[in-house]
Amino acid sequence: MKNIAVIGAGTMGNGIAHVFAQNGYQVNLIDISQDAIDRGVATITKNLMRLLGKERITEQDKEDTLQNISSYTSISEGVKNADLIVEAATENLNLKLKIFRELDQEAKDSCILATNTSSISITEIAAVTKRPDKVIGMHFMNPVPIMKLIEIIRGYSTSDEVTETIMDLSRKLKKSPVEVNDYPGFVANRILMPMLNESIETLYNGVAGVPEIDTVMKLGMAHPMGPLQLADFIGLDVCLSILNVMYDGFKNPKYAPCPLLVNMVKAGKLGIKSGEGFYDYSESRRAEKVSAMFL
Numbered sequence: 001m002k003n004i005a006v007i008g009a010g011t012m013g014n015g016i017a018h019v020f021a022q023n024g025y026q027v028n029l030i031d032i033s034q035d036a037i038d039r040g041v042a043t044i045t046k047n048l049m050r051l052l053g054k055e056r057i058t059e060q061d062k063e064d065t066l067q068n069i070s071s072y073t074s075i076s077e078g079v080k081n082a083d084l085i086v087e088a089a090t091e092n093l094n095l096k097l098k099i100f101r102e103l104d105q106e107a108k109d110s111c112i113l114a115t116n117t118s119s120i121s122i123t124e125i126a127a128v129t130k131r132p133d134k135v136i137g138m139h140f141m142n143p144v145p146i147m148k149l150i151e152i153i154r155g156y157s158t159s160d161e162v163t164e165t166i167m168d169l170s171r172k173l174k175k176s177p178v179e180v181n182d183y184p185g186f187v188a189n190r191i192l193m194p195m196l197n198e199s200i201e202t203l204y205n206g207v208a209g210v211p212e213i214d215t216v217m218k219l220g221m222a223h224p225m226g227p228l229q230l231a232d233f234i235g236l237d238v239c240l241s242i243l244n245v246m247y248d249g250f251k252n253p254k255y256a257p258c259p260l261l262v263n264m265v266k267a268g269k270l271g272i273k274s275g276e277g278f279y280d281y282s283e284s285r286r287a288e289k290v291s292a293m294f295l
Contacts, residue, residue: 001025001083001084001165001169002025002026002083003025003026003028003081003082003083003084004017004020004025004026004027004028004082004083004084004085004086005027005028005030005078005079005082005084005085005086006020006027006028006029006030006085006086006088007030007031007075007085007086007087007088007089007099007103008030008031008087008088008089008090009029009030009031009036009037009039009040009041009071010031010036010040010088010090011043011142012088012116012140012142012144013029013031013040013088013089013116014029014039014040014041014043014044015140015142015143015144015145016086016088016116016140016144017029017040017044017069018044018047018048018065018144018145019140019144019145019173019175020068020173021044021065021066021068021069022048022057022061022065022068022145023172023173023174024064024068025068026068026070027068027069027070028070028071028072028078028079028082029041029069029070029071029072029078030071030072030073030074030075030078030079031071031073032073033073034071034073037071037073041066041069041071044065044066044069045066047143047145048061048062048065048066049062051145075099075102075103075106076102076106079103079106079107079111080106080107080108081108082107082108082111083110083111083112084111084112084114084166084169085103085107085111085112085113085114086114086115086116086138087099087100087103087113087114087115087116087117088115088116091117091118091119091120091238091241091242092241093120093124096115096117096120096125097124097125097128100113100115100125100126100128100129100135101128101129103129104128104129104130104131109131111134112134112135112136112162112165112166113126113129113131113134113135113136114135114136114137114138114166115135115136115137115138116137116138116139116140117137117139118139118185118186118188118189118238118242119184119185119186119189119241119242119245119246120245121155121182121184121249122135122136122137122153122154122155122158122182123155123156123157123182125155126155126156126157126158132155132156132157132158133157133158133159133162134158134159134162135155135157135158136152136153136154136155136158136162136163136166137151137152137153137154137155137182137186138150138151138152138153138166138170139151139152139153139186139188140175141188142233142234148174148175148176149175149176149177149178149188150170150173150175150176150177150178151177151178151180151186151187151188152166152167152170152177152178152179152180153180153181153182153186154179154180154181154182155182156182163179167179183249184245184246184248184249184250185242185245185246185249189242189246190246193239193242193243193246193255194254194255195227196227196228196230196231196234196239197239197243197255197257197258197261199213199217199226199227199228199231200228200231200258200260200261201258201260203228203260203278204258204259204260210228210278210279211226213226213227213228214226214227214228214229228277228278228279229278229279231261231271231277231278232271232272232277232278232279232281233271233272234271235270235271235272235273236261236264236265236269236270236271236277237265237270239257239261240257240261240262240265243255243256243257243261244257264277
C-alpha cells in the first residue's frame, strides 16, 4: 500500500494527508476547490515549519513530505491509482453517500475505502458500494499530526483482512489504533459528546459560567482543556451533528442536544472556525466569554 488519496482538504483532511506524506506515502489531496487545497497545503507547510523549529524533523524531512503530496480537484483523476482512499468531507450523511458511490465507481477494485466520520454508520456508508467488505472507518483525532489514537471501525461486512491491513497501516503511521464496532458515536464520541452536552446544559441552567465550568474540569478532573473550550475547538456545528446522529440512532433523550448549543449553531457561533463560540477568538482574544447573549 503506497498510494493514498484523501478526500477533503479541511482541518482533518490536511492533517491526514500530512501524516501519510510524512511517513513516506504518496498522497493525492482532493477537494472540489483549488482554494481549499491551497489552504490545506499552507496549513501542512506551517505545521511542518513548527516541527522543524522544534527540531523534531529536518529540512529534508519537510521537503520530502511536501514532495509526497499532489493535489486534484477531480475525484476520478485523484483516486485512479489509490490503494487506500480516506474520505474526510463534512460530517453529512448524504454527502458521504454521494462520495462513496462515486469512489466505488472510480477506484480500482482492490482499493480500500475508509471514512474519517466521527459518528455516522460505516455499515450504511458501505451499503451504497459494491465492496462493503472493503469499507472501514478510520476516525483520526484532531490535531491529526499530534494525536496518537485512531478509532478503527468495522462495518457489518468489513472483512478481517481489511481490518488487519488498516490496523497495521495505522501502526506504520506511528499511531495507536483501537478496533471498535459500528454503533452511533463509536467509543470516543459516545462518551465525549454527552459530557460536552452536559457542560453546555450546566451553563444553560445557570449553575456556573464558562470559565468556571472549564476550570473545574481542568483542575478538578485533570483535563488538559475545559469542555466548553474543547467544544469550540471541535466546532459547535460538529458537536451538534454528532449528538443528532446519536439521538437519532439510539432514540435516547440523554443524547438530545442542549437548546443553547442549537441556538448558538443557528446564530453562526461555531467556535474557533467562526471566531466566536463560548469564547471570543477575534483579534487573538481567547478568553472573553460571549455566550451570555444566548442565555
